[in-house]
Each structure stands twice: as structure tokens, then as C-alpha cells.
Amino acid sequence: MAKFINLILAAQILLLAITVASAGKNGEDFARKVNRKHLGLGEKEKLTHLRVYWHDIVSGRHPSSIMIQRPVPDYSSSSFFGSVTMIDNALTSDVPINSTLVGQAQGMYAGADQKELGFLMAMTFAFKTGEYNGSSITILGRNVVMSDVREMPVVGGSGMFRFARGYVEARTKEFDRKTGDATVEYNCYVLHY
Known part of the structure; x- marks a missing residue:
């Protein structure tokens, strides 16, 4: 009798395995709902304001x-059209560069406007201090x-800023015409x- 029950259980397990294996063969298994709590997401979003330099x-x-x-020759003097600049810029808590370092801006900006000084900015603000360290x-x-x-969108984030969205406002505080x-x-x- 025990052998018969084991045989029935083995058959049921085999049938279940075949059912699970064939369930997504029509391309229906590429997406699924996920419980927010499994990703550490609360029910309510927070709004955080960060000011960095x-x-x-x-x-x-x-x-x-x-x-x-380098810029495209016909545009090099006015708009820097076609130029690409890689950055690893310090982010500080105040205007002086020797104020507290809070992170790095890493990425690039590219001259994307033929008529005026306009850049496509693609960068990550990687924070290195306080509660946002590693985010x-x-x-x-x-x-x-x-x-x-200038207003630009925040399109994502990591760490404490997973699923982030928002915007930034940029204001030039200092510009040295001699050095750039x-x-x-x-x-x-x-x-x-």
C-alpha cells in the first residue's frame, strides 16, 4: 500500500512539474505582479529636496x-554642437569647492543645440555621505x-532612491570665463x- 501511495504522489508531482514547465510556453510568463513589500517599498512615496553644488x-x-x-567645426565658437564631455564632478554642500563633499556627479554632457549653448545632460548623482550614502x-x-x-528630469535612482522620479533646477553660481x-x-x- 505504501508503494502505491508513493507512486501516486510521484505521478502528481510529475504532472505538476509538467504543468508548471509548459505554462509560459506561449510567451505569457514574461511579466508578473510583485508584492511591493518584497522590494522594501512602502505604501506612500516621500518627497526629498536635496541642494548640492x-x-x-x-x-x-x-x-x-x-x-x-570636439565640437563640429562650423559650430565650435558658439554652441559646442557635437562636443561630448565626460564628467566626474564633485558635489558639495556649499558653493566653495572645499566645502563638505557629499557625492560625485558622474556621466556626460553633449552639445545638442546648433544655435545656442544647450547640452544634453546624462549623469548620476552618487551620494557618499549621511543617510544617502550609497544611493x-x-x-x-x-x-x-x-x-x-534650467529644469531637467530625474529619471531614476538606486538605494534609498529606488523608483525615483522628479526634477532638478540648475542655477549657475560661479563661472570663470578665463578657465571655463x-x-x-x-x-x-x-x-x-
Whole structure:
């Protein structure tokens, strides 16, 4: 009798395995609902405001921004159209570059406007201090440098900023015409869980 019950159980397990294995063969298994709690997501989103100062250093022996693609010759004097600059810029808590380092802005900006000084910004703010240490937000958008205030979207994040969305406002605080170095205030408004 015990052998018969074991045989029935084995047959049921085999039938279940075949059913599970064939369930998604029509391409229906590529998506599924996930319990938010399994990802550590609360029910309500938080809104966080971060103010950091972005230091774009293009001069000196150790620049934090390096142009890796020169502008298209016809546009080089006015808009930098076609240029690509890689960055690893310091993010500080105040305007002076020697104020508290809170993170790094890593990514690139590219001259994307033929008529005015306008860049496509693609960068991640990687935070290195306090409760946001190890977390990041990603910014992707248009930056018309000569405007007083530029708004760009926050398109994602990691760590405490998983599923982030929002926007940043950029305001130039200092610009050295001789060296090209700049300090920009970024006010970041981030919705996250």
C-alpha cells in the first residue's frame, strides 16, 4: 500500500512539474505582479529636496570634466554642437569647492543645440555621505546653459532612491570665463519610497 501511495504522489508531482514547465510556453510568463513589500517599498512615496553644488572643473592638471569629442567645426565658437564631455564632478554642500563633499556627479554632457549653448545632460548623482550614502539619482535632460534656471528630469535612482522620479533646477553660481570652470547649484526634488 505504501508503494502505491508513493507512486501516486510521484505521478502528481510529475504532472505538476509538467504543468508548471509548459505554462509560459506561449510567451505569457514574461511579466508578473510583485508584492511591493518584497522590494522594501512602502505604501506612500516621500518627497526629498536635496541642494548640492556641482563643480565643473575643466582647467588645471586634474580636471573633473574632459572633452572627449570636439565640437563640429562650423559650430565650435558658439554652441559646442557635437562636443561630448565626460564628467566626474564633485558635489558639495556649499558653493566653495572645499566645502563638505557629499557625492560625485558622474556621466556626460553633449552639445545638442546648433544655435545656442544647450547640452544634453546624462549623469548620476552618487551620494557618499549621511543617510544617502550609497544611493543615487539619475538626471537626463536638456540644459540651456545661458538661462538663469534650467529644469531637467530625474529619471531614476538606486538605494534609498529606488523608483525615483522628479526634477532638478540648475542655477549657475560661479563661472570663470578665463578657465571655463563653473559651479552650479542643483535643487533636486525627488519622489521615492
